[in-house]
Amino acid sequence: MQIPMMIESAFAAHFKQADGPSVAGVSWLVRIQHGGRMHHARVKALLAIDASRATRRDDRYQARTTMQYLAAEIENGWDPAQEREHTIEIGDPPGTPTRPWWRLW
Secondary structure, eight states: OOOOEEEEEEEEEEETTTTTEEEEEEEEEEEEEEEEEEEEEEEEEEEOOOOOOOHHOOOHHHHHHHHHHHHHHHTTTTTSOOOOEEEEEOOTTTOOOOOTOOOOO
């Protein structure tokens, strides 16, 4: 099921964590059309510690992952009219080859 949604704004920052150091991420504001009405949801998308430089720079991938998360939540019964804090962790896309940190080539 295709759920109409679009990114309205994004705020990149380092977010404080209660259990450790701050983590880089983006706070996305997403407009969702659901049940004949417009709703907004804010998703804090934190970047995984081992996320590659390419993933950290790819705003489109991060936005797409955020919207896929919200679509899955709606399919699992969440109603966007219900306010809720959303926090996800974004890592590298599946199938991304991993390079050892010590390899320069």
